Structure formats: structure tokens, C-alpha cells
Amino acid sequence: MALASPEATNLNIAKTLGKSLSSCSANIQKLPHLTDYLPNLKPLPNPLEKNPLYHPPAGFYINQSEVVLRHIVLDPSADSEALSSPTPQLAYTRAGPRRQIFFEPKDIKAAIVTCGGLCPGMNTVIRELVVGLWELYEVRQIYGVTAGYRGFYSRDPIELNPKLVHNWHKKGGTVLETSRGGFDLKKIVDAIEHHGFNQVYIIGGDGTMRGAVNIFDEIRHRKLNIGVVGIPKTVDNDIGIIDRSFGFQTAVEMAQQAINAAHIEAESAVNGIGLVKLMGRSTGHITLHATLSSRDVDCCLIPETSFYLEGKGGLFEFLEKRLKENGHAVLVVAEGAGQDMIPRTDAQKEQRDESGNLVFLDVGAWLKSELNNWWTRDHPNELFTVKYIDPTYMIRAVPANATDNLYCTLVAHSAIHGVMAGYTGFVSGPINGNYAYIPVEEVAQARNEVDVQDHKWAWVRSVTNQPDFVKP
Numbered sequence: 001m002a003l004a005s006p007e008a009t010n011l012n013i014a015k016t017l018g019k020s021l022s023s024c025s026a027n028i029q030k031l032p033h034l035t036d037y038l039p040n041l042k043p044l045p046n047p048l049e050k051n052p053l054y055h056p057p058a059g060f061y062i063n064q065s066e067v068v069l070r071h072i073v074l075d076p077s078a079d080s081e082a083l084s085s086p087t088p089q090l091a092y093t094r095a096g097p098r099r100q101i102f103f104e105p106k107d108i109k110a111a112i113v114t115c116g117g118l119c120p121g122m123n124t125v126i127r128e129l130v131v132g133l134w135e136l137y138e139v140r141q142i143y144g145v146t147a148g149y150r151g152f153y154s155r156d157p158i159e160l161n162p163k164l165v166h167n168w169h170k171k172g173g174t175v176l177e178t179s180r181g182g183f184d185l186k187k188i189v190d191a192i193e194h195h196g197f198n199q200v201y202i203i204g205g206d207g208t209m210r211g212a213v214n215i216f217d218e219i220r221h222r223k224l225n226i227g228v229v230g231i232p233k234t235v236d237n238d239i240g241i242i243d244r245s246f247g248f249q250t251a252v253e254m255a256q257q258a259i260n261a262a263h264i265e266a267e268s269a270v271n272g273i274g275l276v277k278l279m280g281r282s283t284g285h286i287t288l289h290a291t292l293s294s295r296d297v298d299c300c301l302i303p304e305t306s307f308y309l310e311g312k313g314g315l316f317e318f319l320e321k322r323l324k325e326n327g328h329a330v331l332v333v334a335e336g337a338g339q340d341m342i343p344r345t346d347a348q349k350e351q352r353d354e355s356g357n358l359v360f361l362d363v364g365a366w367l368k369s370e371l372n373n374w375w376t377r378d379h380p381n382e383l384f385t386v387k388y389i390d391p392t393y394m395i396r397a398v399p400a401n402a403t404d405n406l407y408c409t410l411v412a413h414s415a416i417h418g419v420m421a422g423y424t425g426f427v428s429g430p431i432n433g434n435y436a437y438i439p440v441e442e443v444a445q446a447r448n449e450v451d452v453q454d455h456k457w458a459w460v461r462s463v464t465n466q467p468d469f470v471k472p
């Protein structure tokens, strides 16, 4: 069979793509807008037009019709049937400044809140919201709601300005403080009304976004002129649709220190095992990425795949082989992995944190004990040591690295532009590297789990050469 020349192939692809795109219908996810329930709101020109220092160049403003495609991988050789009746492309409103806005800057009273667990970059997002609102849109009433959702109704908000927040991006954690639980819808929306907030910026994870959906619904139900935006924060990277959360890369980078230490301890012992437990309640993204970038890991265990200890194809058999070959092994486990194997009392089965998340048992401590039992049983006269490192909070209680800090700036400014344009009940985040606005309801439902069928997991397997843990 004659091979097509590269030019011919390119032409074919271009033709097919052209056909595909010309017949492509974009399924644009509808974004809620304040005018949906307040039709009399009048648009105003963007104050950036009169900014004394910055003169918006051509192409600065985003057209209403600009979208970001959800899926950018396309198979141009897909059969003609599929192309003649293409599945509509999922598309989201592109983020960025609009020519027209729906808030008079002097009337804006903005609230910023952080909820859930920590994530590197939270302070940067707060800082950029404050500075962006102040500098871009001349907003002078900006408040921080402290201690998470409960702070709306139980604490006095604190006034924020660029001078106060100017070096917050260098600090880990959240200066505004955060908490789990305390979500009381009526009290929260009453407090928003009472304080006169008309823009609410909510930084938090999956639980927080579910709360934001309720807040938005209630505000819409009361027909209040208040914009609500979510900024997804998830060190576990368990929120779907967006590429990743700010802080995730920083956490992966921090995890390297723990893996390096585990490797050194294991290498320096006779039959040494270095065991590291990383964050990841229901997803193993941190563990997977830390494994891929380290290359010192012999076995990576995540919640999305099960494993077993004893017998053919089990963890013990694999580790025994590695110890024989290399004298040491490094094991990295996500906190949510193997939870079904750890014995629990009835009380432990019921234990929940303030937000209602199941409290996990320590998979690292359990594995360490199981490994020790196994070795003393099977090799009573041979030296063996397990060095267990749990860097849980060390990987998230740090300032964001440069890449994440940049992300924080873009996501915060995108959120501001969206709220100013009258959008509400949405989330600002990157999709395929482009910032977009996504209905918060969709984000609250979208999970992002490690796909163990895709290439990334295959890379892990090729780096570690670990078993599939398929029972014979």
C-alpha cells in the first residue's frame, strides 16, 4: 500500500477538519447573568476606557460570542458519518474584560471568602482580587469574610485594600482564615444582604462550590442584584472541567522532598523501604504526578485502583523482588488508597469531619505495620526497615510557586471581569490553557479522577513497572 506524502496527509486533515468545523455545532454552556432575573439592569461602559494609565488596545475586550472548547483532541480520520452529524462541541464562554459592565464601581461592595482545606496560592488569589478590583475597576469597598462560610454570619468582615494585601502572595495558608462546616444558607444570604455585598468571591474546593450553587440559587430566588463567582481551590485536583487548580503544582513540587528523603533512607538501610503518604482523599493526582516527576518510586498506590498485599501479583511479592534486585524500594501512597482494607471499628465507620467528609484512617501507618508483620513472618532472621514519611500538611501549607502565582493572578482577574460583566453563578478557570467561565452548578458536579485507562497511568506503570494488582 502506498503511503501518503506528509503534504497529502496534511491536506486531508485540513479538509476533514474544515468539514468537521464548518458543520460543527457548538454546544455553548449557558452562563447565568444578572439580567436573566433583573431585566431592567442597564449596561455601562467599562471604566478601563477612561483609565489614565492603561489604554486598552484593539482586541483587548472579549466578544460575547468567544468560546473555549472543552475537548481539543480530534480524530480527523473519524468516519464521514460522524462528521455529517457531528456531536456538538462542548464550549464555554471565554473569560476576560467586556466592553460593557453591569456595576457602577462606586456602588460595589465586594466580599471575598476562603473555605475548606488549605492550598498554596489562596493568599495570592485574595491579593489579586483586591488589587484587580481596586486598580482595574476603581472599587473602594472590598471586604474579607473570615473563617470560611460561617464567617458571613458570625464575624465582622475586615476591610481590604492594596496596601494591606501587597505581600500576601508570599505567605502560605489564607490570611482570611478558613474552616470546614458552618454552612447555613439562610444565615449566609441574610448576612450578604445585611452587609450590602453585591459581589461575592468564593474561593474553595468541591464542597465549597456545592455551597456556592446554593448561595447563587437563593440570591436568584430573592432576585438580588448580587454577582456570585467561585474560584476553584483544590490541592487534590479533584474538581472536573478545569485543567487543574492553582497550588497543585506547588504541592507536587513539595512532595519531591519527602520522596527524596524516603529514597535516601531506604537506600541507606539493609532491605529498606521508604514509604510516603501524600494527600488525595478520593483522587491520586498528587501521588501520580509526584511519582512521574521523581522516578525514584517503585510503587504508586492511588484511590482509583485497588491493590492487595499477599499472594501472587500482590504488593509483598513485588517488594520482595525489588528488595532482592535493588536492596531498597520506595512506595508512595495517596491517603485515600486502600481505605477499604484497613480494619475499622463501627465508630470509625461513622466518623465525619465538620463538612461531612468521611474521616480516613492512616493508610501509611497501616501499611508500615503490615509490612513489618509480613517481613518478620517470612524472613525472621533478615534485617528490614520501613521509614514512613507523612508530609501531609507540608505540601500545602506553603506559598505558591511562580507558575501557580501566575495562575492565581489570571484566575482572579478573570473572575473580576466576569462579575463586572454581570455574569453570576459561575466559576472562573482554565480549560485547555484558556481561561473560561463555567456554570458553578456544572463544576460542583464534575469530579476529576485519575483515569487509569489513559496514557498517564501507563507512564506510571512504565516508570515503576509495578504490578496491575489483578488477582490471578
Ligand SMILES: Nc1ncnc2c1ncn2[C@@H]1O[C@H](COP(=O)(O)OP(=O)(O)O)[C@@H](O)[C@H]1O
Residues within 6 Å of the ligand: 115, 116, 117, 148, 149, 150, 179, 180, 181, 182, 183, 204, 205, 206, 207, 208, 209, 210, 211, 212, 214, 233, 354, 355, 357
Ligand atoms: N453539599 C454542600 N452544600 C453546601 N455546602 C457545602 C456542601 N459541602 C460542603 N459544603 C461547605 O463548603 C465548605 C467547604 O467544604 P469542604 O468539603 O470542607 O472543603 P472543600 O470546599 O475544600 O472541598 C464548608 O463550609 C462546608 O460546610
Ligand SMILES: O=P(O)(O)OC[C@H]1O[C@](O)(COP(=O)(O)O)[C@@H](O)[C@@H]1O
Residues within 6 Å of the ligand: 115, 116, 117, 118, 205, 206, 207, 233, 234, 235, 236, 279, 280, 281, 335, 353
Ligand atoms: O485535615 P484537613 O484540614 O481536614 O485537610 C485534609 C484534607 O484536605 C484535602 O487536601 C482535601 O481538601 P479540600 O477538599 O479542601 O481540597 C484532603 O486530601 C485531606 O483529606
Ligand SMILES: [Mg+2]
Residues within 6 Å of the ligand: 116, 205, 206, 207
Ligand atoms: Mg473537598
